[in-house]
Each structure stands twice: as C-alpha cells, then as structure tokens.
Amino acid sequence: MVRRGALSLLVFITFSLVVIFRTRLIASVNPCVQVTPGITYVCMELNLKGIPSEIPNSTQNLDLSFNPLEVLYSNYFSLVPALRFLDITRCHITKIEDDAFAGLHSLSVLLLTGNPLQFLAPRAFQDLTSLQRLVLVETNLFLLDSLPIGHLMSLQELNLSNNYIDSLKLPKYFSQLIHLKRLILQSNKISSISSGDLDALPTHNLTLVLCRNNIKYIQPRSFKRVYLQELSLRSSFEDNAVMQVGLLNLTGLHVNSLVLGGHRNLRKAESFNKNLLDGLCHMELQKITLICTGDAFGRTDSLSACLNNISTVRFMHTYLKTVYFPKNNNIRHLECKDIRFYHVPFENLASLTELRVLRITDTNTLVEFNLRSEVNWTLKNLETLDLSDNNLYIDLRWLCLKERFSNLMVLNLSFNSLITLSTEVFGPTKLKYLDLQHSRLIGPGRLPTFLCLKTLIYLDISYTSIVITMECSFCGLDSLEVLKMAGNSFKDNQLANAFTNVTKLKILDISYCQLQHVSLSSFDLLHDLRELNISNNKLLDFYPESYMHLQALTILDFHSNQLITLTKKHLENLPSGLKKLDLSQNLFDCSCDRLYFLRWGQEHKDLFINAEMMKCHSPSHLKGTQLMHFDESTCQVSVTTVAVSVSISVIVALSLILVYKFYFHLYYMILLLSGGHSTTDHSKIYDAFVIYSGEDQVWVKQELEDTLESGVPRFRLCLHYRDFRPGVPIITNIIKEGFQSSRKVIAVVSTHFLESRWCNFELEVAQSWQLLDSKASLIFVILEGVDRAALRQKLGLFRYLRRNAYLVWKDREVKRHVFLRQLKSALLEGKTWTEDELKAMLTN
Amino acid sequence: MKTFKAAPLIFLLIYTSIGWPTHSVCKNSHLEIYYISCDPLQDFAFTLDSCSGLTTGSVNIRAATVLRHSIRELFVTVNLFFNGKSIPIFSRQLCEQNHPNLSFCGKKKGEHVYYEGPVSFRSYDIPHGDFNVTVELFNGDQHTIVCTNFTILSR
Incomplete structure (x- = not known):
C-alpha cells in the first residue's frame, strides 16, 4: 500500500515537472513570428494572455488568434495604435468593454470569429472610424439591435454567419452605414421575413447573403421597392413549397443577381413543381444562378417560363441533361457549369436569337461538338463561346464556324480531349480571341491551319502536343498580337523561321519548348514584340544577332536555360527599352574572365526579375553564390601581395649576387x-x-x-x-x-x-x-x-x-x-x- | 524497482503530451479501422455510421474540426502507404472559390466545421492485410486543414 502511494507521488511529481518544463519552454522564447519587421506579426496559438511586449508599436498587421485573451478591457490595444489588420479569432473572448479598441483609428479589418461573446459594451467599437470589414462569425449573437456598430461609417462588409439571429429586421442604425456592400447572415435562425424589415437598407448596392437559414415564411411585399445588388438564397428555405411561395412574395424586388439552390451535401429528395420559379416574373432581375438543385431540373422546359425573361441565366452543379427554350429575345448570356450534357445542344439554343455569351464548362460527360449537322441553325449574335474543361472531341471547320456564328469574337476550347483543325481559305471574320490550350491538337505545326483567321489577335495553343515542322504554321495570322505556345516543340529542337508571318506580334511565349538552338534570323521581323518568354528551354546561348532587331522589347524572360554568360557584344545589343530581364536559374560561370558580365549585372540590378535566383554554377567553389553577391575583389591581385613578392625576389637576387661575388x-x-x-x-x-x-x-x-x-x-x-x-x-x-x-x-x-x-x-x-x-x-x-x-x-x-x-x-x-x-x-x-x-x- | 516502473510512465506521459491519441473508427470480425491525427496543431473528430458501408461504395460519416485556416478553396489527397512508400490513390478539389458545391466551403479561420453526410467512393474490395492510408485536406495556400493517418486491419 505504501509502495503504491509512493509510486503515485512519484508520477505526480514527474507530471508536474513535465508541465512546468513545457510551459517554461514556451514562455522563455520570443513568442511571435515576425513576417515583415515592424509591420506584420503572427502570434497564433501561443497561450498568450495579452499583447506581447515584444510587438513594436508600429505594427500594422497582428494575428493573435487562438490565444486565451478572455476579456478585452478598455484601451486593450493602446500598445499598437497603428493597427490596420487585427485577427483575434477564437480567443475565448466573452466580454468586450467600452473603448477596448480605443485609438485604433486606422484599423480596417477586425476578425472576431469564434468568440463566445456574452457582453458587448455600447462603446465597444468606439474609435474604429476606418473599419471596413467586421467579421463576427460564430460569436453567439442573438440580436442585430444590440450590435453597437451604428457609427462605423466606413464599414463595407459585415459578416454575421453562424449566429442565432432570428430576425432580418435591420435596426435604424443601418441607414447610416452608407458604404455597406456585403451583409452576410448565412447560417442564422431567420425563419420569417416581414415587411419593413429592410426599410433601413442604406444603399442600392448591397449584397445580402441569407444562405442556410430556415425560412418558413416571407410576408408579401416585404421586398417591395427594395434594391439589392445580389441576393443569395442557397439552402435558405425549409422546403420547395416554401420557396415557391417565398419567391412569389419577393414581388417588387429589384435585384441585379439572384442565387437560388442548395448544397450538394444538404440536398433533399423533393418532388419538382413546374411553377417553382414563377415568382421570378414579378421581380426586376438581371441575372439568375441556379445551383445544386439536385435532380429538380433535368430539362429547362420543365422550368417556369419566367426564366426566359432574364438576360443572364446560369446553371451550376445541376443535373441538367439538355436545354429547351422557347424563341425569346431576352436571354443574352447562358452559362452551364458541371451539368450533365452529352453533346452541345446548339439546335435547341438557336431559339435564343439574342444570345451573346454561351459557356458550357466543367462537364465530364460532354464529348460531342458538331457544327456540320443537317439541321439549319445559326447563332448569329453569339460573340463568346466558351466550352472549356470538358471532354470534347472536336473536328473544327472554320467555314462552318463562320456560317453558324457569324459574329463570334471569342472562342475558348481549352482543356478538352482532342481538336482537329484543317486548312481552309474562308473562316470567321470577326474572331479575335482563340484559346485551345491543354487540348491535344491535330493539324497545327504540320499544316497552315490558321490561314483564314485574319482578324485574330490572341492565340493560346500552350501544351497542345504539337511539333512545329512547317515554316507556314502561322501563315494568315496577320493581326496576331499575342501568341502563347508553351509546352510544345519545334522540329529538331531548333527555332527557325516559324514567326516570319506574324509580324504584328507583341507578346510571344515559347517556354517549355525543349529548344536547343535559336537561329539568327528567327525574330528578325518582330519589330513590335514587347514581351518574349523563352524560359525553361535548353538554350546554351542567345546570340545578339537573334534579338538585335527586337527594338520594342521591354520584357525578356530567359530563366531556366543553360546560359553561361553574356559577352560585351550581347550586352551592347540588348534592346534599349528593356525594363525587365529574367536570367534566373541559368548555369552562370563566375570565373574572373567573366567579370565584365558580373560587373554589368551588379550595375543593372533593377533590371532583373528574380535576381536572387541568379546563381553561379561554376567554378565549383562559388557554386550556389548569388550573382548579385559576387565579390569582385576576389579577381583583383592585392597591392601587398605584389609588394611582398617583388621585394622577396629583389632580396633573393641580391643575395644570389652576393653569394656569387663572395x-x-x-x-x-x-x-x-x-x-x-x-x-x-x-x-x-x-x-x-x-x-x-x-x-x-x-x-x-x-x-x-x-x-x-x-x-x-x-x-x-x-x-x-x-x-x-x-x-x-x-x-x-x-x-x-x-x-x-x-x-x-x-x-x-x-x-x-x-x-x-x-x-x-x-x-x-x-x-x-x-x-x-x-x-x-x-x-x-x-x-x-x-x-x-x-x-x-x-x-x-x-x-x-x-x-x-x-x-x-x-x-x-x-x-x-x-x-x-x-x-x-x-x-x-x-x-x-x-x-x-x-x-x-x-x-x- | 520503482524507477523501473516509473520510466515507462514518464515516456508515456511525454509521448502523449506531444502526439494525439489513437481513435477507433470501426471494429468487427473482418475489419478494424483506427486513426490518429497527423496535424501537429490539433486532433480531429471522425466517426463512421457502420463498417459495412465501406463495401457498398457509400458511407455516412461525421467529421468535426476547428479551422486553423480559411477554406475558400479546399483540396483532398489520399495516399496509401505500402512497403514504406507513399502511393497517391485519390486527389480532388472539394471547394472552389465561386459558388462551391458543399455547404462548409468558404468557412473562415476559427470556424467550427461539422460535416455529417454521405461520402461516396469507388467500391473497392478491401484486400486482406494491414495497411496505412493518409487523408490530407489542404487549402488554396497549401495550409493543412486536416491530416489523418488511418490504420486498416482487414481479415
């Protein structure tokens, strides 16, 4: 018995020692991480009971999150009056007393997330005249009225998510918050909205987020003559029936953008009613986003006709399998993201005669894109067609494109499976922007596939597995100003005369092209070129003859090649207007016979981007040294060495003479x-x-x-x-x-x-x-x-x-x-x- | 004699004050699953409705944590440890910046996250043997949000 007692005593003592030792260890070091000296400090989760005295009073950004501060007394932050950003997330704060933030006139962001507030003094936020963003997420708030923020005139965002607020009745002080842009009341307990609740709305510019409330009832006319920028109602209603009635009761609302729907993990199996969205007919609405609606909408014709009055319609993360719209002149912008299309339903979309923008993206199932069907359809007003991030196999015919979309200016087919291009004389006459990146291309490089794109300004064919074997690959691109073709390759890894036909080029990206050689006349005709990215190739040199004619060049990116040095000739022929030069991650030789370049580099420090990554590769004793830190004096023989060696040789000669003589x-x-x-x-x-x-x-x-x-x-x-x-x-x-x-x-x-x-x-x-x-x-x-x-x-x-x-x-x-x-x-x-x-x- | 008894106790004490405890997720005659948090900052709460769901391809889980970083973007990777090597078996984006799919997306640093719901996956027959699987969630700034090591004993 005695033995057991002694043992437990021993365990207790050891435990106490361990605890004391650990706390000592934490307390003895300077607690905070200094991100920017004098400006930014991170003191997250350090068991601090207050502001550490090591923090200088010039500090602008302070992260004190996860520390047990508990009560914010008056003048709590008087040590750091210059604060602009203050994070006191999850600091067990239960009480904020009057003038707790006194003196923080510059504070613009205050994060109070996760504090179980029980008492907020009426003058708690006094002095925060510059506060733009106030985050009171999960702070145990019940009433908007008790929030002492009426004087925060600069406030732009007020985030009150995850609280227990049960009424949307905006207190009178809201009318003073004239800069308020976002009011977030997500995950609260709002169950009903009554007329007059939004009377105190300060502006017409507000985004109101009411997602994840449990709204059971909206009183008719509560949104009459209410103007909002955006109203977000995801998972906001108890069920679809409530939503249908609720939307009808939004009658009179003027809102630019309305977001409706649910969340994938909160989806309820519910029957679908065609009139669900009938309320949309009674609102002034520019843009509707239907998101995570489950299997509610499989076809658009099963939707309320009211949808057809809205100019921008977006379906996101829905089970939409196809679209049918009656002939209408209202929808100008249609966006479908992560849906269930198998082919692009152009025939069905042709009824949207005024369609300007069509985006169908992020759809795994979408594989078919056919412009050559027998059915006669056109989308003659379409300006932007974005079919990126799908699994499309496309046989693109320029002439078909011209006939179907005579006004097309922007075509994005990037991140698809396979695109075959052909050589044609006639094609779209207004196409300016073509993005084909990360789709496997067949045709370009071997054939002059862009021959008919006379108006094209921007072309992105990065990472499309093409090999440029033909000089005329870019023939016809008479207006092209931007060409991005990183991650492809050239015949024999040599850049020859591929760019002789694109003389208007201003930006060229040929990085990651495995280039080993650039012929001297490659860029001869690119007099307008301003940016050249030739990084991540295998070039040993970049001959002055190659870039001599690029007199308009301002940015040259040559990083990650195998450049050893630049000679005097190289440097003298650099374009006079060059503003940014990236030579990092090359194999620089820092021996003394390269001193001319090393010295030039140090004199032109401001020219370089990523100068810290310009490192010596040889000689071996200097490997890894930054070029900018290269010590020139190692190359100069010191005066003392010369003096000593001369005097020694004189002495030796003298003594030899003397020895001879005597x-x-x-x-x-x-x-x-x-x-x-x-x-x-x-x-x-x-x-x-x-x-x-x-x-x-x-x-x-x-x-x-x-x-x-x-x-x-x-x-x-x-x-x-x-x-x-x-x-x-x-x-x-x-x-x-x-x-x-x-x-x-x-x-x-x-x-x-x-x-x-x-x-x-x-x-x-x-x-x-x-x-x-x-x-x-x-x-x-x-x-x-x-x-x-x-x-x-x-x-x-x-x-x-x-x-x-x-x-x-x-x-x-x-x-x-x-x-x-x-x-x-x-x-x-x-x-x-x-x-x-x-x-x-x-x-x- | 006493010191001999005290020494392992001290080690146990120091060890448990640094690492997180091992939790049991499911245990039946064929399958045992344990996990331990590999996030040095915090432990992680996780339960399964039943072990049997694992063979059907969809299982209800409950998971809770306090966020040390915001999750405007969230990614998950699953790695299998086999013969001392880590083999990536699954990776995807859970939250995107605009209009995310899942309700917890966009939560802020310090918020409490509680997820209760189904997780579907391609139904694998869990092979016999003992193996380790690491599940890591990280945000757009590459900060670890959750990290757990699962030990699966299948018979």
Missing part, C-alpha cells in the same frame, strides 16, 4: 668554422706548377701570376723563372720543385708550347706523374689562336683533350672572368689550409 669568402668561412683545415700533406708547398713556353711569359705573368697569387683565394704557383733553384739541373728542378711540390699542374697550351721541346717534355712527365698519382691534377689551358690542326698533329695531347675537360682562354672580359673562376675552382679541389691562411684570406 663565394670564396663564404667557402673559407665554412671551412674555418667546420675546422676541416688541418693539413696533413706539408710536402706540397705550391698549389700549381705552371708549364708554359717562354714565349708566353707575359701572358702567364699577367693572367696567372697577378690574378691567382694576389686575389681571393690566394694560390701559390710554381713558376720556373722564379721558383727553380739555381745551380740545380733543370730536370731535377722540374721534378723536385715542379711536380713533387705542387698539387696541380697547369699546362698553358699555345702554338709556342706545341713547338717547345721542354714543354713537351714537361707535359709528358706530368702525364706520367698523373698516371702514377692517379689524380686528375693536370689542368689544360688552351690559349687563343692555337691551331686545331697543329693540336691534332700532337696526337697524344689531342686524344687527352678529347677525353678530358680543358679551359680555353679568350681575350674578352666575360670569357676571362669565366675562365678565371673555372680555373680557381679547379685549383681549389683538394686544397688544404692552415688556420692562419684562412684568417688572412678573410681579412683580405
């Missing part, structure tokens, strides 16, 4: 620091022994002695005139001082060298020395002017030179520099230094 100093420095300068071989006191002919003494002194022994690095050469010891045989000197004491041997080959025997001897010794030492220590220097032939004669040397690199000296500044450098690096190989030498070198 190569040897650096070399010594590294050597000095690495400590790799310990000498092991002290026997070599010379860096090189120079073999040369005495004739070249001057050159050796200038080019070798002076440069190598005093420059950096400093080398010591063994020169025979200077370093050979006197008194020692020359050969001993050559061997001991020359070869043994030197690391390298430099042979200065000149013409004299080749001739000198001593030199040859020394060279041979050097070569054998090299062989013994197996070191590449012999450096050849070939002087300028050495004869190649002479060299070749000296075969051994020539062979040697062919296999080994040698230096060539030429008396030119650059060559000398290179020579010296090469010689120095050759001498450096294998050289060792003492620390003192290195230091001396660096300080030099």
Whole structure:
C-alpha cells in the first residue's frame, strides 16, 4: 500500500515537472513570428494572455488568434495604435468593454470569429472610424439591435454567419452605414421575413447573403421597392413549397443577381413543381444562378417560363441533361457549369436569337461538338463561346464556324480531349480571341491551319502536343498580337523561321519548348514584340544577332536555360527599352574572365526579375553564390601581395649576387668554422706548377701570376723563372720543385708550347706523374689562336683533350672572368689550409 | 524497482503530451479501422455510421474540426502507404472559390466545421492485410486543414 502511494507521488511529481518544463519552454522564447519587421506579426496559438511586449508599436498587421485573451478591457490595444489588420479569432473572448479598441483609428479589418461573446459594451467599437470589414462569425449573437456598430461609417462588409439571429429586421442604425456592400447572415435562425424589415437598407448596392437559414415564411411585399445588388438564397428555405411561395412574395424586388439552390451535401429528395420559379416574373432581375438543385431540373422546359425573361441565366452543379427554350429575345448570356450534357445542344439554343455569351464548362460527360449537322441553325449574335474543361472531341471547320456564328469574337476550347483543325481559305471574320490550350491538337505545326483567321489577335495553343515542322504554321495570322505556345516543340529542337508571318506580334511565349538552338534570323521581323518568354528551354546561348532587331522589347524572360554568360557584344545589343530581364536559374560561370558580365549585372540590378535566383554554377567553389553577391575583389591581385613578392625576389637576387661575388669568402668561412683545415700533406708547398713556353711569359705573368697569387683565394704557383733553384739541373728542378711540390699542374697550351721541346717534355712527365698519382691534377689551358690542326698533329695531347675537360682562354672580359673562376675552382679541389691562411684570406 | 516502473510512465506521459491519441473508427470480425491525427496543431473528430458501408461504395460519416485556416478553396489527397512508400490513390478539389458545391466551403479561420453526410467512393474490395492510408485536406495556400493517418486491419 505504501509502495503504491509512493509510486503515485512519484508520477505526480514527474507530471508536474513535465508541465512546468513545457510551459517554461514556451514562455522563455520570443513568442511571435515576425513576417515583415515592424509591420506584420503572427502570434497564433501561443497561450498568450495579452499583447506581447515584444510587438513594436508600429505594427500594422497582428494575428493573435487562438490565444486565451478572455476579456478585452478598455484601451486593450493602446500598445499598437497603428493597427490596420487585427485577427483575434477564437480567443475565448466573452466580454468586450467600452473603448477596448480605443485609438485604433486606422484599423480596417477586425476578425472576431469564434468568440463566445456574452457582453458587448455600447462603446465597444468606439474609435474604429476606418473599419471596413467586421467579421463576427460564430460569436453567439442573438440580436442585430444590440450590435453597437451604428457609427462605423466606413464599414463595407459585415459578416454575421453562424449566429442565432432570428430576425432580418435591420435596426435604424443601418441607414447610416452608407458604404455597406456585403451583409452576410448565412447560417442564422431567420425563419420569417416581414415587411419593413429592410426599410433601413442604406444603399442600392448591397449584397445580402441569407444562405442556410430556415425560412418558413416571407410576408408579401416585404421586398417591395427594395434594391439589392445580389441576393443569395442557397439552402435558405425549409422546403420547395416554401420557396415557391417565398419567391412569389419577393414581388417588387429589384435585384441585379439572384442565387437560388442548395448544397450538394444538404440536398433533399423533393418532388419538382413546374411553377417553382414563377415568382421570378414579378421581380426586376438581371441575372439568375441556379445551383445544386439536385435532380429538380433535368430539362429547362420543365422550368417556369419566367426564366426566359432574364438576360443572364446560369446553371451550376445541376443535373441538367439538355436545354429547351422557347424563341425569346431576352436571354443574352447562358452559362452551364458541371451539368450533365452529352453533346452541345446548339439546335435547341438557336431559339435564343439574342444570345451573346454561351459557356458550357466543367462537364465530364460532354464529348460531342458538331457544327456540320443537317439541321439549319445559326447563332448569329453569339460573340463568346466558351466550352472549356470538358471532354470534347472536336473536328473544327472554320467555314462552318463562320456560317453558324457569324459574329463570334471569342472562342475558348481549352482543356478538352482532342481538336482537329484543317486548312481552309474562308473562316470567321470577326474572331479575335482563340484559346485551345491543354487540348491535344491535330493539324497545327504540320499544316497552315490558321490561314483564314485574319482578324485574330490572341492565340493560346500552350501544351497542345504539337511539333512545329512547317515554316507556314502561322501563315494568315496577320493581326496576331499575342501568341502563347508553351509546352510544345519545334522540329529538331531548333527555332527557325516559324514567326516570319506574324509580324504584328507583341507578346510571344515559347517556354517549355525543349529548344536547343535559336537561329539568327528567327525574330528578325518582330519589330513590335514587347514581351518574349523563352524560359525553361535548353538554350546554351542567345546570340545578339537573334534579338538585335527586337527594338520594342521591354520584357525578356530567359530563366531556366543553360546560359553561361553574356559577352560585351550581347550586352551592347540588348534592346534599349528593356525594363525587365529574367536570367534566373541559368548555369552562370563566375570565373574572373567573366567579370565584365558580373560587373554589368551588379550595375543593372533593377533590371532583373528574380535576381536572387541568379546563381553561379561554376567554378565549383562559388557554386550556389548569388550573382548579385559576387565579390569582385576576389579577381583583383592585392597591392601587398605584389609588394611582398617583388621585394622577396629583389632580396633573393641580391643575395644570389652576393653569394656569387663572395663565394670564396663564404667557402673559407665554412671551412674555418667546420675546422676541416688541418693539413696533413706539408710536402706540397705550391698549389700549381705552371708549364708554359717562354714565349708566353707575359701572358702567364699577367693572367696567372697577378690574378691567382694576389686575389681571393690566394694560390701559390710554381713558376720556373722564379721558383727553380739555381745551380740545380733543370730536370731535377722540374721534378723536385715542379711536380713533387705542387698539387696541380697547369699546362698553358699555345702554338709556342706545341713547338717547345721542354714543354713537351714537361707535359709528358706530368702525364706520367698523373698516371702514377692517379689524380686528375693536370689542368689544360688552351690559349687563343692555337691551331686545331697543329693540336691534332700532337696526337697524344689531342686524344687527352678529347677525353678530358680543358679551359680555353679568350681575350674578352666575360670569357676571362669565366675562365678565371673555372680555373680557381679547379685549383681549389683538394686544397688544404692552415688556420692562419684562412684568417688572412678573410681579412683580405 | 520503482524507477523501473516509473520510466515507462514518464515516456508515456511525454509521448502523449506531444502526439494525439489513437481513435477507433470501426471494429468487427473482418475489419478494424483506427486513426490518429497527423496535424501537429490539433486532433480531429471522425466517426463512421457502420463498417459495412465501406463495401457498398457509400458511407455516412461525421467529421468535426476547428479551422486553423480559411477554406475558400479546399483540396483532398489520399495516399496509401505500402512497403514504406507513399502511393497517391485519390486527389480532388472539394471547394472552389465561386459558388462551391458543399455547404462548409468558404468557412473562415476559427470556424467550427461539422460535416455529417454521405461520402461516396469507388467500391473497392478491401484486400486482406494491414495497411496505412493518409487523408490530407489542404487549402488554396497549401495550409493543412486536416491530416489523418488511418490504420486498416482487414481479415
């Protein structure tokens, strides 16, 4: 027992926590949805007890519906004085106190639907001087008298549907509502209408809706000399008998339009009485609409003859199977919507000699339309024939059309099953408007089927499954100004010269036509074209030559194609009068080489429609970026980048020069620091022994002695005139001082060298020395002017030179520099230094 | 032990405070139909006169709701859920702007709608098995007016 108690306590605590948590969650966030900042806020169903403080006082449109406001106190809306639209639907409001809407001088729409009002103070709607629409649907109202709205002078619509009002007696204050246009008393409890009820009617312009009341009795003459714009009486009478009497008692009513009938779901199985509508004879009536009458009217001749006096007759959602009218001159406008015709009963309609407009629409069963019957009939005054939204199969002959309807101006056969058109020379002479959209067409595109429609101004053949294969498809349409042919196709998906015959065209729609190519002369002759819709095709480009001649063009819709960019030529040739350009949903390339177009686009922002849908498709990192938000600076190289890169390259070049220039100093420095300068071989006191002919003494002194022994690095050469010891045989000197004491041997080959025997001897010794030492220590220097032939004669040397690199000296500044450098690096190989030498070198 | 018992209770509590309860529409030896509202804003009241009407092609229904949006135009779509896929089986306009057919058309946001009357449909033999059907009504602005998931168990 204790356990169970503890468990239920636990459940209770959890439940409370959940409830608290949820309410906290709702309360903690800013409650309303901001639709237009500062103007429009939606606070629907947020459990608000008043106007949230977050709502700014500039708010014009406020939706507070489904919140438990309960009582509207005085000055309830003082926080939002600029309100124009206020929706307080289903806010559990039971009480509206005096001046609840005080200060709302701009309020034009007030929706109070679904509030169980119990108390409406006499000054409840004070200050609402601009109120045009007041909706008090389902607000528990019983009496019109108690409604404090007499001062709402601007009121145009008063909707009191779904209340408990049982009398149509308009209180006196109604006579002040001089702008009232609609009074809706649908679904109330009005059971009788008495004379004098409508005495306070303010205007002749009122639409009175009394649908879904349960009227049992209308006192005779209660509508005498009453003027109404429209009277709606759907499902208003208890039964047909009451209706028959009721209509008779409407005698004297002047009404422009009367709506009679029921609703499909409220239909009662009732017997039909031919005189049901006899009351119509005693009214002034322009237009009658019979709607959802069930099976009451299967044929029009079973209707009261009074119907024949009315100029506009409409049957809607009825079981009307056919029509029969006696010959009459009154009906000018006949409309049948969602009825039960199988064929268009022209023979029966021919009795309506003054018929101007005939509409038979939304009838699934209607399949037959035949103008070629034997019976001789005409509707010579018919101007508009609308047979849209049926299931018609039509074989249309223009000549028959001309003979039957000589005055026809508007023909609408859209949304039918199949229409076959033929090529004829003679046809209707006044037809201006032809709508065939969404019906499958046979003929157009392959044949010049419009040849005889010289007067046609408007042609709609959108989505009719035609393929334009013939240049003369639109021949004969000399006056055509509007051509809509979206959703069809052209031969080879290419637009060629189909429009050369419609030179008056002002509006052309060729969207959704799978076009892949537009030939350059397609629009050459359309000088008057103002609007061109070529959207939703597969065009990669739109060449300037194609649209150059469209000088009158103001609107160009090119959206949803595969355009990559527009070049300077494209942009310069755009029609000067262009006001709207839609290029959205194309495959724009936003690389920097398209900058001209991107920049142009941003400069002409106002020209574009749906600019936000103009997005980059490539390069991939910009995919999805809006063209208008394209950042041009990404294409400009920044100044700092340039400065930094220039200075870096200057520094690099400088340091390279310095390295080159002070190569040897650096070399010594590294050597000095690495400590790799310990000498092991002290026997070599010379860096090189120079073999040369005495004739070249001057050159050796200038080019070798002076440069190598005093420059950096400093080398010591063994020169025979200077370093050979006197008194020692020359050969001993050559061997001991020359070869043994030197690391390298430099042979200065000149013409004299080749001739000198001593030199040859020394060279041979050097070569054998090299062989013994197996070191590449012999450096050849070939002087300028050495004869190649002479060299070749000296075969051994020539062979040697062919296999080994040698230096060539030429008396030119650059060559000398290179020579010296090469010689120095050759001498450096294998050289060792003492620390003192290195230091001396660096300080030099 | 107590916490083990409390945990499912808490889940149940949170769950029921978010979703709508399941209602039974009809139940006999051959057929069971349940529905649950799939409109996050509100539950939906719906009853059938009898299960047997479903096989004759016309059945009287009663349905009630409070409109969150006006229905100057109203459309209905019916989808069958089969193997995790939604297959549209029916779609039509119930209310048109001018001179609509049905009495509740044109009702305003906040109004109470109560429909009692026949609904006729092409008579299908309901196949054996369990399946889900979603019925959705939406207005001209594509706002959901009513959304219900029916579970049909047919034996």
